[in-house]
Amino acid sequence: xxxxxxxxxxxxxxxxxxxxxxxxxYTTLACDVMARFMRLDGRRVHxxxxxxEHGQKVEKSAAAAGVAPLEFCDRVSEQFRELARVLNISNxxxxxxxxxxxxxxxxxxxxxxxxxxxxxxxxxAGWYSVRDEAFYTEADLIDGNAPTGAPVEWVEEPSYxxxxxxxxxxxxxxxxxxxxxxxxDSRRNEVxxxxxxGLRDLxxxxxxxxxxxxxxxxxxxxxxxxxxxxxNYITAVxxxxxxxxxxxxxxxxxxxxxxxxxxxxxxxxxxxFLMAAELPPPQGVFAHGWWTNEGQKISKSLGNAIDPYDxxxxxxxxxxxxxLLREVPFGQDGDFSxxxxxxxxxxxxxxxxxxxxxxVLSQVQKNCAATAPTIGVLTAEDEALxxxxxxxxxxLRAAMEKCELHQALAQLWAVSDAANLYIDQQAPWTLKxxxxxxxxxxxxxxxxxxxxxxxxxQPVMPDAGAKILDQLAISVDARDFAAIASGPIAAGTPLPAxxxxxxxxxxKPIETAKA
RNA sequence: GGGCCCGUAGUUCAGUUGGUUAGAACGCGCCGCUCAUAACGGUGUUGUCGUCGGUUCGAGUCCGGCCGGGCCUACCA
Numbered sequence: 001x002x003x004x005x006x007x008x009x010x011x012x013x014x015x016x017x018x019x020x021x022x023x024x025x026y027t028t029l030a031c032d033v034m035a036r037f038m039r040l041d042g043r044r045v046h047x048x049x050x051x052x053e054h055g056q057k058v059e060k061s062a063a064a065a066g067v068a069p070l071e072f073c074d075r076v077s078e079q080f081r082e083l084a085r086v087l088n089i090s091n092x093x094x095x096x097x098x099x100x101x102x103x104x105x106x107x108x109x110x111x112x113x114x115x116x117x118x119x120x121x122x123x124x125a126g127w128y129s130v131r132d133e134a135f136y137t138e139a140d141l142i143d144g145n146a147p148t149g150a151p152v153e154w155v156e157e158p159s160y161x162x163x164x165x166x167x168x169x170x171x172x173x174x175x176x177x178x179x180x181x182x183x184x185d186s187r188r189n190e191v192x193x194x195x196x197x198g199l200r201d202l203x204x205x206x207x208x209x210x211x212x213x214x215x216x217x218x219x220x221x222x223x224x225x226x227x228x229x230x231x232n233y234i235t236a237v238x239x240x241x242x243x244x245x246x247x248x249x250x251x252x253x254x255x256x257x258x259x260x261x262x263x264x265x266x267x268x269x270x271x272x273f274l275m276a277a278e279l280p281p282p283q284g285v286f287a288h289g290w291w292t293n294e295g296q297k298i299s300k301s302l303g304n305a306i307d308p309y310d311x312x313x314x315x316x317x318x319x320x321x322x323x324l325l326r327e328v329p330f331g332q333d334g335d336f337s338x339x340x341x342x343x344x345x346x347x348x349x350x351x352x353x354x355x356x357x358x359x360v361l362s363q364v365q366k367n368c369a370a371t372a373p374t375i376g377v378l379t380a381e382d383e384a385l386x387x388x389x390x391x392x393x394x395x396l397r398a399a400m401e402k403c404e405l406h407q408a409l410a411q412l413w414a415v416s417d418a419a420n421l422y423i424d425q426q427a428p429w430t431l432k433x434x435x436x437x438x439x440x441x442x443x444x445x446x447x448x449x450x451x452x453x454x455x456x457x458q459p460v461m462p463d464a465g466a467k468i469l470d471q472l473a474i475s476v477d478a479r480d481f482a483a484i485a486s487g488p489i490a491a492g493t494p495l496p497a498x499x500x501x502x503x504x505x506x507x508k509p510i511e512t513a514k515a
Numbered sequence: 516g517g518g519c520c521c522g523u524a525g526u527u528c529a530g531u532u533g534g535u536u537a538g539a540a541c542g543c544g545c546c547g548c549u550c551a552u553a554a555c556g557g558u559g560u561u562g563u564c565g566u567c568g569g570u571u572c573g574a575g576u577c578c579g580g581c582c583g584g585g586c587c588u589a590c591c592a
Contacts, residue, residue, distance in 0.1 A: 015592055057591060124590085135590075164589095189519050190587045197518080203590055225592060264589070329528085333585085340527085343541065351554055359551030366550085410540090420555055429550040504552055 004042040008250035009035050012258050012266075013052040013095060013232050016076035017061055020083040022291055022298075022336070023259060025308035026324055030288060030405060031257050032089045033325060036459035037400055039090070040480045041393075046250045048236045049084060050095030051077040055225040059211035069211045073098055086309065088317060088462055095236045097213075097228055106213045106223060106231045108240035109277055113162065114216075118276040121218075124159035124203045127152040160205040160221060167272040168199045174271060174281065182267045183286040183403055184331035187260065191267045202269065230270045233282070242279075252280040255403075260287040286403045289333035306336055318461035319345050319502070322409070325460055330405040342505050349464075353416045353453065354502035359423065360446045361471060361498035367432055368440060372473075374491040375444035376437050382445045385422050389415050389452045393481055396456060405460075412456055419449050447472065448488040455484055467501045 011031050014024050028049055035047035053073040062072035077096055084091060095102060113119045126135040129150040136152060145151055172195055175181055175188070182188040205221035206212065212222025231239075237251050238244035258266050263285065271281035293304045311320045323344045328334025364373060378386075392415060399408035423446060431439035451472050458465030458479065469479055473493055478486065 017592070052592075055592060126590090159590095186520055186586080193518050194587070194589080197588070200589075224590075226590085229592080260586085262592085264587090265592090268589085327527090335527090340541095346552095346554095347541065350552055355552055355554045357551090359555080361551095363550050413540095423550080424548075424556045427548080427550085429548090432550085498551095500552055502552080504554085506552095 004044050006046070006249050006254075007035075007038040007043040008046045008237065008253040009038075009048070009255045009257065010233055010236075010253055011049040012256070012262060013050040013097065013229055014080050015052045015055075015057075016073050016080075017055075017057045019076075020079055020308070022306040022308055022311075024080065025083060025087055026291065027257055027259060027288065028084060028089055028091075029087060029321055029324055030330060032087070032091070033321075033405060033459045034255070034257075034400060034403075036090055036462065037396070040455075040458060041397070042480065042482060044249070045092070046237065046246070047091045048093050048095060048233070049080075049089070049091045050093070050232060050236075051080050051097070052225070052229045052232070053077065053096055053098045054212040054222070054228055056206070056209040056211070059209050062211075070098060083308065086312060086317075087321070090462075093236050095232050097232055099235075102228075102232060102235040103213050105235035105239045106228050107216050109231050109234070109273070110223065110227075111216055112277045113273070116276060116278070118163050119160050119204060120163070122159060122161045122201075123156050124161075125154070125156040128155040129153075157207055158220075159203045159207070160215065160218075161201040162204045162227070162273065163276070164199045164202040164269070164272055167275065168195050170275060171195050171199075171268060171272060174275070178283070181271075181281075181284055182263070183284065187263050187267070187287045187331075191263060194264065195268060199268075226265050226269060227273065230265065230273065233270075234279070253282040253284075255284045255286060256282055257403075258285060258287050260289055263287045286331065288331055289328070291328075292333065292335045294337050295335055311341075315341060315345060315505070318464040319349060321460055322349065325405045326409045328406065330403055345502070346504050348413055349502035350504040352413060352420065353457075354500060356416055356420055356423070356446075357450055357468060357471070358498055358500060360443060360450060361495065363428055363432075364443050364447065364495060365497055367428075367436075368443060370495055370497070372447060372489040372491050372493040372495060373440040373444035374437075375448075375488055376441040378441070378445070381422065381425065382441065385418055385449060386445060388418055389449045390484070392452065392456055393484055409460065412453060415449065416453060419446060419453075422446070444488060444491070451489065452484055455479055455481065464501050467499075471496055471498055471501075 009031050011028050014020070031047060031049070035045050039045045051073070058073065059069055062069040065072055073096070081094055084094070110119065124135075128135050129152045135155075172192065175192055175195075182191055202224070204224040204227050205215050206224060207220050210222060212225065213228050215221035215223060233253055233256065234247070234251060237249075238247040239251070241247060256266050266285045274281045290298070291306060292298060293306050296302060296304055298304055298306065308320070315323070323341050326348065327340060327344060364370070392411060395411050396408045399405070399411065423442070426442040428439045428442045431442060450468065451474065454465055454468035454472065454474070457468070466479075472489060473495055474483075474489070
């Protein structure tokens with residue numbers, strides 16, 4: 001069980017030039033759900049998140065804040081750690097690109113690429129705008145000026161290049177052989193057409209600033225931030241020690257979850273870098289979408305960012321986790337609204353699952369002497385409901401495999417629906433007057449279904465899942481997926497008095513939009 | 516400009532390789548139940564499946580035009 005098949009999943013490392021917001025929370029949450037699922041399913045999981053700390057922007061931001069770059073990074077990186085704590089994220093490691101282990105990994109990878117002739121020294125030339133601190137291509141220019149209107153000058157500077165142009169065909173072949181490498185399909189199409197349109201060599205060093213990983217044997221250059229950043233995924237499992245236990249176990253990663261804005265870096269550059277270094281590319285890259293807030297695009301100018309801390313405070317942690325993953329098909333854009341949030345919480349959590357538990361357990365409490373009911377002869381209806389609940393695990397595995405987190409939740413709730421229907425049809429409150437043995441069987445079947453739901457809901461709602469299982473007096477070592485098969489709680493096991501797990505929201509939605 | 520995707524009930528969306536009366540959830544109306552967090556169950560409700568035309572015995576499901584919307588089109592990350 002603990003030494004099951006490895007599963008290595010990563011969030012992107014978050015750029016410290018930005019404060020944590022809903023987008024970061026969402027990505028990390030999705031990874032956490034998959035990581036927890038796999039762990040409960042007996043897989044050996046390595047779940048990585050962290051911060052990306054180099055680059056010109058960070059150097060500038062630090063200067064603006066009047067602190068040294070590393071000190072600046074320390075502060076912001078800590079905010080991301082804090083977010084992970086508050087979200088109850090189960091990451092196994094938190095990497096920072098300023099760590100020594102990472103710098104060593106980057107330099108080792110670089111050297112390997114140099115040795116193979118995949119990186120060469122050339123010069124980067126283009127129209128540079130001092131005001132924008134950016135290069136523009138000929139096509140970008142408008143009337144000889146930058147698109148921003150700033151004046152530009154022709155600049156050439158020495159730069160190392162990665163021979164990306166040589167990898168187009170091999171990338172296409174790789175995508176072809178691994179149809180599941182990029183998800184969802186729409187992103188895959190984009191990436192394929194991007195690669196088909198032809199790749200140019202990639203400038204992978206900079207001389208215009210110093211806050212980065214020094215290029216080996218050429219201290220005037222620091223590495224291009226994406227080469228640096230992407231390498232974190234192998235740093236964290238021990239690279240360059242490819243003989244290490246962790247590297248051998250976890251590389252290649254099973255899944256890099258990313259926002260849709262950084263698909264190209266993960267699905268094109270990263271596998272190219274790795275293949276060029278003769279290292280195996282990751283097995284999957286999945287891009288999720290963006291949130292809008294009450295129908296509006298989130299932007300700094302509108303000041304309508306969604307603060308994850310506000311959501312948690314207003315609605316509860318597990319409620320927030322549930323909403324973000326249930327409301328929108330994973331991979332698509334979605335809209336956050338107070339109304340939708342309250343609706344999900346009340347309809348799915350309070351009315352459906354929460355109330356199911358409450359009505360079952362309160363009857364058990366009153367009519368079964370507060371002990372687990374004795375299950376007698378099963379009818380076809382009993383068998384059908386139990387079979388439906390027991391078929392969840394394989395169905396959820398399939399959904400997880402495809403990153404269909406919303407589908408997994410929909411399936412869970414379909415069983416909760418079925419249980420609500422079953423209890424109405426069986427009417428144990430009527431059986432109480434006519435057939436106590438049958439009543440116990442009905443309640444016993446329901447308790448078993450709730451047990452299974454409680455176990456399976458843990459990846460998304462760890463606390464709520466624990467509360468559900470606490471109320472069924474399930475010991476902590478009987479809460480993984482393997483325990484599903486071990487069957488109902490022994491009849492006669494004392495059960496505590498039921499307590500509501502998911503309260504309804506009766507009041508008006510609370511204001512969470514941050515100005 | 517080139518490429519990809521989408522437009523289905525009030526809302527959010529499902530709709531395998533074209534095939535009987537187009538589905539789900541939420542919302543809403545009515546009925547039932549009373550164990551339960553005024554929750555649950557039953558039942559009903561509305562759709563020219565964006566639009567025009569084509570292929571076909573038959574198209575939401577394939578082809579083309581048009582309208583509307585979104586995304587990608589590399590070196591800030």
